[in-house]
Amino acid sequence: MPATAQNQSRLKSGRRPRKGVVKERRRRIALDLGVGLLLTLALLLVKLFFETTTPGKLLDGMLYCWIQTRLSVDEQKLPVAVVDISKLDSDARPGRLTPRAQLERLIDAIVKQEPAAIGIDIDFSPLDEGWTARSGPQFFDYVRQLSVPVYLGVDRSRYGEAAEWLGAEDYQNLAGNIAIPTDDNREMPLWIRRGSSGSCFHLAADLLGFRSNSEAEEKNAAAGANASCLPAMNLALARKYPRRKQHTVHWPSSLLRPFHEELIDKSSEVFAGFFLPDYSVAKYLWEQTSTAVVSDNDVQLAVNASLTGLKGRIVLLGNTAWDKTLDKYPIPPWQKEVPGVYFHACAAYTLIKGPLVEVTEGARVGLDLLLATVILLGVSWLRLHYAARTKDGVAAHRVHFVFTSLALVVVLAFGYGFVQYTRVLWTDSLLVAAVLFFHTLLARHVENFANWVGARWHGMWFDERKEGRR
Amino acid sequence: MSKPRIWTILIALLGVMMLSLAASGQNKREEAEDAGFISQVKGTCWLQRGTSNVQITLRKFGGAELRVGDKLRCDKGGSLVVELRSLQTTIEPSDRWTTIPRASGSRKDAMAGPVDDWFKLAGAVRGLPGGVYSPPSGGYGSAVWPDHFVIRWVPRKTAQDLWLRIRDQSGTQLWPQDNEQGIKVPSTAGELISKEARQALSKYRQTGGREPLTLVIVDSKGNEGDIEFSIVSEQDEETLEKELRVCSDQPGVMTYICRAYYLRQLKLYAEAADEYEAALKLAPDSGDLQLHAIAAHRFTGNYAREQELVRRLPSGTTPPE
Numbered sequence: 001m002p003a004t005a006q007n008q009s010r011l012k013s014g015r016r017p018r019k020g021v022v023k024e025r026r027r028r029i030a031l032d033l034g035v036g037l038l039l040t041l042a043l044l045l046v047k048l049f050f051e052t053t054t055p056g057k058l059l060d061g062m063l064y065c066w067i068q069t070r071l072s073v074d075e076q077k078l079p080v081a082v083v084d085i086s087k088l089d090s091d092a093r094p095g096r097l098t099p100r101a102q103l104e105r106l107i108d109a110i111v112k113q114e115p116a117a118i119g120i121d122i123d124f125s126p127l128d129e130g131w132t133a134r135s136g137p138q139f140f141d142y143v144r145q146l147s148v149p150v151y152l153g154v155d156r157s158r159y160g161e162a163a164e165w166l167g168a169e170d171y172q173n174l175a176g177n178i179a180i181p182t183d184d185n186r187e188m189p190l191w192i193r194r195g196s197s198g199s200c201f202h203l204a205a206d207l208l209g210f211r212s213n214s215e216a217e218e219k220n221a222a223a224g225a226n227a228s229c230l231p232a233m234n235l236a237l238a239r240k241y242p243r244r245k246q247h248t249v250h251w252p253s254s255l256l257r258p259f260h261e262e263l264i265d266k267s268s269e270v271f272a273g274f275f276l277p278d279y280s281v282a283k284y285l286w287e288q289t290s291t292a293v294v295s296d297n298d299v300q301l302a303v304n305a306s307l308t309g310l311k312g313r314i315v316l317l318g319n320t321a322w323d324k325t326l327d328k329y330p331i332p333p334w335q336k337e338v339p340g341v342y343f344h345a346c347a348a349y350t351l352i353k354g355p356l357v358e359v360t361e362g363a364r365v366g367l368d369l370l371l372a373t374v375i376l377l378g379v380s381w382l383r384l385h386y387a388a389r390t391k392d393g394v395a396a397h398r399v400h401f402v403f404t405s406l407a408l409v410v411v412l413a414f415g416y417g418f419v420q421y422t423r424v425l426w427t428d429s430l431l432v433a434a435v436l437f438f439h440t441l442l443a444r445h446v447e448n449f450a451n452w453v454g455a456r457w458h459g460m461w462f463d464e465r466k467e468g469r470r
Numbered sequence: 471m472s473k474p475r476i477w478t479i480l481i482a483l484l485g486v487m488m489l490s491l492a493a494s495g496q497n498k499r500e501e502a503e504d505a506g507f508i509s510q511v512k513g514t515c516w517l518q519r520g521t522s523n524v525q526i527t528l529r530k531f532g533g534a535e536l537r538v539g540d541k542l543r544c545d546k547g548g549s550l551v552v553e554l555r556s557l558q559t560t561i562e563p564s565d566r567w568t569t570i571p572r573a574s575g576s577r578k579d580a581m582a583g584p585v586d587d588w589f590k591l592a593g594a595v596r597g598l599p600g601g602v603y604s605p606p607s608g609g610y611g612s613a614v615w616p617d618h619f620v621i622r623w624v625p626r627k628t629a630q631d632l633w634l635r636i637r638d639q640s641g642t643q644l645w646p647q648d649n650e651q652g653i654k655v656p657s658t659a660g661e662l663i664s665k666e667a668r669q670a671l672s673k674y675r676q677t678g679g680r681e682p683l684t685l686v687i688v689d690s691k692g693n694e695g696d697i698e699f700s701i702v703s704e705q706d707e708e709t710l711e712k713e714l715r716v717c718s719d720q721p722g723v724m725t726y727i728c729r730a731y732y733l734r735q736l737k738l739y740a741e742a743a744d745e746y747e748a749a750l751k752l753a754p755d756s757g758d759l760q761l762h763a764i765a766a767h768r769f770t771g772n773y774a775r776e777q778e779l780v781r782r783l784p785s786g787t788t789p790p791e
């Protein structure tokens with residue numbers, strides 16, 4: 001053997017650890033992997049429990065708001081516009097046009113601007129004693145003969161039969177639900193349905209990017225006398241926007257979902273669909289609000305100076321006078337109270353632009369497990385790879401830290417950084433990042449503890465000193 | 471049975487079934503067609519039914535029934551109040567017609583009963599010596615309101631005397647207390663308002679009298695007839711007054727339709743008929759109102775007024791059965 005080759009071989013064998021050391025290292029790696037996986041499961045359970053607690057829910061709400069701040073508006077011309085009707089009368093006043101006539105004059109003025117559709121954020125549901133001063137068959141007939149589709153708000157009667165929404169079956173197609181959830185302002189209603197889901201799913205399938213594979217259900221809906229679907233105002237209006245994109249399915253619904261349904265009334269099979277609106281546009285809608293100017297015998301439309309007109313837009317009429325309306329709610333992300341009409345406008349805008357999708361509970365758990373397991377397997381693979389190749393062992397905790405840092409960057413980038421592109425609201429991404437970080441910190445101590453326990457366990461049953469003397 | 475005979479029976483049965491199905495379908499359509507009625511008219515308003523346009527006046531259309539698909543419109547300064555089966559609505563001045571929709575259900579307000587009842591017309595059996603109709607002699611067990619108690623009968627052309635008295639179930643005479651034969655009144659008078667009779671009835675109620683009373687009428691020929699009636703309790707009277715206050719807030723003829731309904735609920739048929747008469751003063755040419763007044767008078771037994779109203783009915787209108 002030449003001298004250089006001999007030296008190299010000596011050098012190599014000098015770097016390579018002994019078989020016993022390799023074996024010990026492999027045992028440690030397996031032990032650490034097992035302990036790491038157990039720690040992952042334990043932390044996941046703690047996280048899941050925490051999410052059910054009040055602090056957990058508050059944190060989830062805060063994280064949702066934090067993610068909402070990343071959403072932005074990129075188009076110059078918004079597809080939705082708001083018209084303030086706070087100066088219109090709700091009850092008849094002597095010497096002035098009747099409330100119904102005022103509304104008709106305003107709608108006439110808006111129709112001249114050729115909008116895509118008009119929605120009115122007023123509750124047109126009948127009262128026990130009759131229709132309100134603004135509603136009634138005369139107004140509904142007026143609306144039906146217009147060249148522009150007009151949708152009328154329904155709140156009080158939203159859980160009723162289709163004929164009850166506006167007081168007669170003839171007007172059911174004009175109705176749009178305008179109720180805003182007061183318990184959770186992160187979501188907006190999409191529909192309220194009775195019986196079969198077919199008709200509602202069919203309405204929203206294009207906008208939310210899911211395939212309505214329920215032809216049979218649609219047939220049932222058409223045949224079933226009790227089946228009905230009251231679309232939310234936002235859904236009814238968004239469907240009429242001519243330049244809306246058709247969103248296609250890129251994800252399995254078991255992982256990401258654009259909406260969810262809740263059972264409202266079991267006995268009469270009433271379900272309500274909800275989705276997550278993009279509230280980033282609220283500020284711009286507020287700035288671009290047009291106004292209805294009322295005089296004794298006329299109503300005129302004062303289009304906002306920043307708008308070129310209302311042509312082709314979705315126009316929402318509502319009371320935007322903060323001090324005059326009770327219909328106001330805190331809007332994410334800054335929870336400042338704004339009139340309800342902006343919630344509907346934001347929701348319609350979201351459906352037109354593209355839905356925000358949320359990560360399902362199952363997918364959240366799966367992602368948590370996947371990330372932690374990938375890191376642990378990556379570290380273990382690296383340690384195994386060098387276990388028999390180098391004399392010095394891999395600095396497992398440093399590697400773990402590096403891998404975790406990489407995972408944190410990915411999680412934060414996906415969950416927060418690129419949310420305006422992905423449109424995926426992964427609200428617990430920060431929590432996942434925190435759990436991964438804790439995992440890194442705890443892993444060393446847990447592994448040390450496990451090794452210490454292992455040594456004590458071994459020492460309890462075997463006498464190493466006696467064996468050494470022999 | 472021979473084969474041709476079986477076939478004949480089968481075809482006949484099928485024919486009967488088809489006819490009955492068609493008839494029930496027609497009934498359903500007719501039922502569904504009644505959508506509401508007009509309670510108030512101001513200014514110039516129009517009704518379009520099919521191809522005909524007619525001007526609506528309260529005189530002719532007060533209480534007039536509307537059908538699903540009827541169209542209404544008011545000129546400048548005009549307005550209509552329409553009581554639909556499900557809700558009340560107002561028609562304001564406009565160039566456009568408003569179509570009467572199919573009702574979504576029954577009303578939920580205080581007018582639910584009166585409006586629903588407006589679409590039910592019924593008469594009653596009649597006939598009593600002396601032609602007394604207040605208290606009602608319709609045979610449905612009517613009631614009287616002590617403070618408004620009036621005895622009315624159809625005045626006779628030939629003068630004769632009538633003797634009137636009220637007794638309880640045990641035969642004890644309540645009124646008049648000083649004359650067992652009764653109060654003598656000329657048959658041409660047509661009405662008797664007796665303060666003593668009202669006091670006697672009030673006293674009877676105050677002392678806990680709940681049993682029906684009998685008004686006995688005897689004519690000069692000795693023909694005797696009786697009318698059984700009960701007295702409205704104080705509690706019912708209190709409720710009634712509240713309901714009548716709600717009625718007074720209603721527009722146009724609805725006030726009277728509402729009052730008549732609540733009065734009839736307590737079997738105060740005579741008072742109910744009076745309300746229809748009051749409504750007829752507002753809308754004397756209203757066929758629908760006349761029909762309801764006819765039915766109300768039948769309940770009371772006021773045959774003469776009933777016949778008078780039947781004669782005034784627009785041609786082609788059939789009086790209620």
